[in-house]
Amino acid sequence: MKKIFTAATVEEAKQAACTEFGAAESEITFNVLEEPKRGLFGKVKGEAKVEAEYEPGTVEVKPAVEAPAPKAEASGVSKAEIAKKYMLSLIAEMGIENAEITVTDTENGALFDIKADGFEELLGKKGELLDAFQYLSSLVCNKVDRDYFRISTDCSGFRDRRKTQLEELARKIAANVKRNGRTSALEPMNPYERRIIHATVAEIEGVTSRSTGEEPFRKVLISSTEKRPRNDFRGGKGGRKGGNNRRGGDRKPRAHYDITTSFEKDYKRPKPEDNLNTGLYGKIEF
Numbered sequence: 001m002k003k004i005f006t007a008a009t010v011e012e013a014k015q016a017a018c019t020e021f022g023a024a025e026s027e028i029t030f031n032v033l034e035e036p037k038r039g040l041f042g043k044v045k046g047e048a049k050v051e052a053e054y055e056p057g058t059v060e061v062k063p064a065v066e067a068p069a070p071k072a073e074a075s076g077v078s079k080a081e082i083a084k085k086y087m088l089s090l091i092a093e094m095g096i097e098n099a100e101i102t103v104t105d106t107e108n109g110a111l112f113d114i115k116a117d118g119f120e121e122l123l124g125k126k127g128e129l130l131d132a133f134q135y136l137s138s139l140v141c142n143k144v145d146r147d148y149f150r151i152s153t154d155c156s157g158f159r160d161r162r163k164t165q166l167e168e169l170a171r172k173i174a175a176n177v178k179r180n181g182r183t184s185a186l187e188p189m190n191p192y193e194r195r196i197i198h199a200t201v202a203e204i205e206g207v208t209s210r211s212t213g214e215e216p217f218r219k220v221l222i223s224s225t226e227k228r229p230r231n232d233f234r235g236g237k238g239g240r241k242g243g244n245n246r247r248g249g250d251r252k253p254r255a256h257y258d259i260t261t262s263f264e265k266d267y268k269r270p271k272p273e274d275n276l277n278t279g280l281y282g283k284i285e286f
Contacts, residue, residue: 001148002053008211010035010048015191015215017052022138022151029053055146079141079149080110086140087133087153091116109150112137120155127158131190163196170200173222174207183223188213194220 003020007013010032018025034049084101091099091114099116114133123129134153142149152159173184186197194211197220201209206226213219 001055001146002051004033004049004051006047006049008036008047010050011215012191012211012218013048013050014052015218017050017054019191020150021052021054021148022135022142023054027054054148079144080105082144083110083137083141083149083151084112086137087112087114090133090136091119106150106152108148109152111152111154114153114155120158123155123158126190126193127155127162130155130158162193166193166196167200170197170209170222171204174201174204177222177224178206178226181224181226183221185212186220186222188217188219190216194218197222 001021003017005013005016005020007016014025014028014030017028017030021028029052031051031053032048033051034046036046036048080103084103087101088099096116096119099114099119101115102113104111104113112133114130119129130153134151137153138149138151141151169186173186177184189197198209198211201207201222206224207222208225209220209222211218211220
């Protein structure tokens with residue numbers, strides 16, 4: 001399987017390929033077609049374009065979790081069945097009971113909705129457990145043949161809830177950026193969640209977004225595209241806007257505290273020559 005990925009940087013394009021294929025970077029052959037160019041003052045122009053080629057089953061990869069994996073060579077068993085059986089074995093190894101997985105066919109794979117006692121509590125704020133199940137089961141089932149089978153995992157609608165949260169977060173941050181004009185950085189996210197942020201921001205006028213940093217700490221920056229007018233005149237009583245040219249207007253003078261030493265006072269005491277009426281350039285010191 002060969003596909004071209006485009007992103008802000010080469011590393012981000014490679015990460016997108018890993019997510020798309022459900023494989024590690026070491027299993028994919030990359031060919032960098034284009035790299036972003038740096039213009040004047042270091043400004044980056046253009047995007048990175050990477051050609052990724054992945055052949056499932058050509059690399060022997062051992063799952064990170066030691067659990068009994070189903071035999072891929074079993075005749076008459078589909079990839080969806082292999083993935084489902086493998087997920088159930090992982091859940092059993094975790095000591096979780098009453099596990100059920102509902103499989104729904106998608107365009108080029110299947111969605112696995114997992115339900116088990118206590119499983120949802122282990123998902124975490126970002127659903128790292130679902131990501132791990134998705135990655136490992138994809139490695140196992142795609143060892144059968146060269147046709148790539150895309151696996152997506154979910155648990156009781158978690159993915160939709162997370163997507164809604166990210167969209168609301170993007171709109172809220174974008175509104176703040178438009179109001180104060182200052183760039184705002186979000187917490188580090190995986191490529192899938194960053195794409196949700198970028199897609200949401202792209203629909204909002206007056207703001208833009210970009211990714212920065214290195215994985216796994218890569219994050220999204222949201223910035224304003226509108227120029228804010230400079231406020232050269234301050235309002236308020238006695239300010240420049242009120243017509244009083246004197247800075248501070250009618251404000252009371254600040255209290256003055258004499259902190260000079262006796263030596264400084266003696267040094268600054270008027271000298272006899274200071275009283276001479278000699279004009280601006282009359283006084284000459286040697």
